[in-house]
Amino acid sequence: MWKIEVEAVSTYDFDYTLARWSMDPLTSLNRKERWVNVPVKLGDRPYVVRVIGHGTVESPVFEIRGESEENKEELIEHIYKLFRWDRDLDEIHRHFLNTSLKSLFNNYPGTPIVKDFHxxxxxxxxxxxxxxxxxxxxxxxxxxxxxxxxxxxxxxxxxxxxxxxxxxxxxxxxxxxxxxxxxxxxxxxxxxxxxxxxxxxxxxxxxxxxxxxxxxxxxxxxxxxxxxxxxxxGREDLFPRADIGIQNALKRYFELDNKPDYEQMDQQSVGWEPLRSYASLTLWRSIEG
Structure with a gap:
């Protein structure tokens, strides 16, 4: 077995990622022990890599573990890109402090866009x-x-x-x-x-x-x-207006009588570019469980 430790460049809420993945019965994880087993396919070869969160939202530290030295560097690179530990979420937070979503982002700091496995x-x-x-x-x-x-x-x-x-x-x-x-x-x-x-x-x-x-x-x-x-x-500027969850989150956040139509959503999202994916994810987060 091999293992290495890495740090994210900014605040990073790993526990939220685990909570989101825990809704999927196919994902092998333990929220209490703060680990997830990631299925990785390199060509025709399957590997299982465990990612463990050791730090906090403010000081995130992660341990990556694998069973075999074979393709170790490729596996590490795949995991790093998957979790996007190099993305400065503090920069994204500052961007939204100047928008209509200021209080939402203050409530949910460090919300990362973690990519699906493949x-x-x-x-x-x-x-x-x-x-x-x-x-x-x-x-x-x-x-x-x-x-x-x-x-x-x-x-x-x-x-x-x-x-x-x-x-x-x-x-x-x-x-x-x-x-x-x-x-x-x-x-x-x-x-x-x-x-x-x-x-x-x-x-x-x-x-x-x-x-x-x-x-x-x-x-x-x-x-x-x-x-x-x-x-x-892992694109950062998507705003799926047809998504019912986003519509419901906007209705709640902006205290609307009804779910917003596309024109209202376009008006509400002015200034969110070019980071609307983070707005979408944080809006979803605000109404999840």
Missing amino acids: LYDCLMKVIIHQQLNIKFAHILTKRFVEQFGFQRDGVWFYPQPEVIAELDYNQLRELQFSQRKAEYVIDTSRLITRGELDLQGLAEQSNEEVMKKLVKIRGIGPWTAENWLMFGV
Whole structure:
């Protein structure tokens, strides 16, 4: 076993990340002991890396542990980029002190955007989750991964796109997928395996280019594309106006009689650019549990 210790460059609320992940039954973690087991795929090789929080929000320190020296440096780099410990969240906090969200950010300092474990996993998750309540969305995703993915050291790995591309739609229907959602998941996986959808290449393009290309794919709308950009790629200026959670959070925060429409949301979000993803995440946080 190897282990190293790293520090984040600013305030960082690791416990919030654990709390958010704890809603997903597929994630292997312990909130009391403050660790999460991260499934990492490098090529065709699966690894499990444990990340442990030792510090506080104000002085965040993390320990990374792995089982094998093989690809150690790549694994460390992957984890560092995933948790984005190099992002100065104090700078983001200062930005929002000059906006209408000042008190919200004072209530929830150090809220990081931690990326999902892998680009394909994230895309499958947001396609499955779209237009479902969160509880059933997690149930459906759990069935999908347990049926077609695999475990290593008690940690679940999402299936590879090649596995899903070979499925018949009825195999997902048996898990309570709707016919359309089964088609979206399998057909998108087929595009990836045929080389018609390159997620890694797409992740290097601008938000506008990504949105334009993804929404052309059947079953992927703006909400799905925006969430993939935010949590799969880690983009910082996304504001999914169609998200019911964000609408409810705005209604509560601004003490509105009704959920805001798109025009009101655009007015309320003036000055949040170019960091609207942090506004979105912190708004979600304000109404979670």
